[in-house]
Amino acid sequence: MKHYIGPANPMHAQFDALAAYQARHFAYAFDGGVATLTLNRPERKNPLTFDSYAELRDLFRALNSATDVKAVVLTGAGGNFCSGGDVHEIIGPLTKMSMPELLEFTRMTGDLVKAMRLCPQPIVAAIDGICAGAGAMMALASDLRLGTAQARTAFLFTRVGLAGADMGACALLPRLIGQGRASELLFTGRAMTAQEGLQWGFFNALHEPDALPGAAHKLAHDLASGPTFAHAMTKTMLHQEWAMTLDQAIEAEAQAQAICMQTHDFTRAYEAFAAKQQPVFQGD
Helix, strand or coil: CCCCCCCCCCCCCCCCCCCCCCCCCCEEEEECCEEEEEECCHHHCCCECHHHHHHHHHHHHHHHHCCCCCEEEEEECCCCCECCECHHHHHHHHCCCCHHHHHHHHHHHHHHHHHHHHCCCCEEEEECCEEECHHHHHHHHCCEEEECCCCEEECHHHHHCCCCCCCCHHHHHHHHHCHHHHHHHHHHCCEEEHHHHHHHCCCCEECCCCCHHHHHHHHHHHHHCCCHHHHHHHHHHHHHHHHCCHHHHHHHHHHHHHHHCCCHHHHHHHHHHHCCCCCCCCCC
16 A cells, blocks of 8 residues: 555645646635645545655645745635545545554654644635535644634544544644643544634634635735744744753753844845834745
8 A cells, every 4th residue: 555655646846836737636826925725525525545645745745845825725625624534535445455464554643733833834724615525634734723613623533442642743743722622622533613622722813604714814915924934933943942941942042043133034024114114024
């Protein structure tokens, strides 16, 4: 079962532009520095397949060197975000795989989360309806999450006889909502309501379903028009400081900020302030 490990869409090692990227296993659009990835199997609540896993992983890896994409919106079609791995196209075949094949698959799914965390662009997840399993992990791996009152987020791995430890859930979820709440969701597999998600810090805000796409894109465009070099630095430090002591973190941030002070955007901000104007950032 090697076919899902390789690139789902032929890509070169380095990229400087992804505006014209042609997705094969989900919808892709680009506008004003914002790439929108839409999981689009609405008849099945947008489940993932071996191929869509691999293509998403490869695309997020490619974003590391894409100079035109400044922010990402991740969403689903048809009133749902993502129902997780496709029961028939993933879970069924997994029951027939050998241990080396299973480990190859689980490492590949984890690589998607790592690629999302390591790409420099802020990722805004727009979540309506079902957000379950691997879909919940993609939402968790995003930097910001907007939802609707209808959103139901479930880390339901235990419901299929698996551990709640999947794709980094035991590391990421407690940091976001706390150890006790994460333990409950990961042990029981129950759905977190949208209001719980808002109160616990999983969601940054809730919107009406028809307003959700606009709110997500406004947030992404606001980020894309900001000091994107500095945004990438913020994302990097948020990721790296998990493994640092406070003293190490303070020193790392001193070095990071000194680097940002050498950018043209820092000078632009000062000059605009002095002129009583709004700065126009260019990401350099």
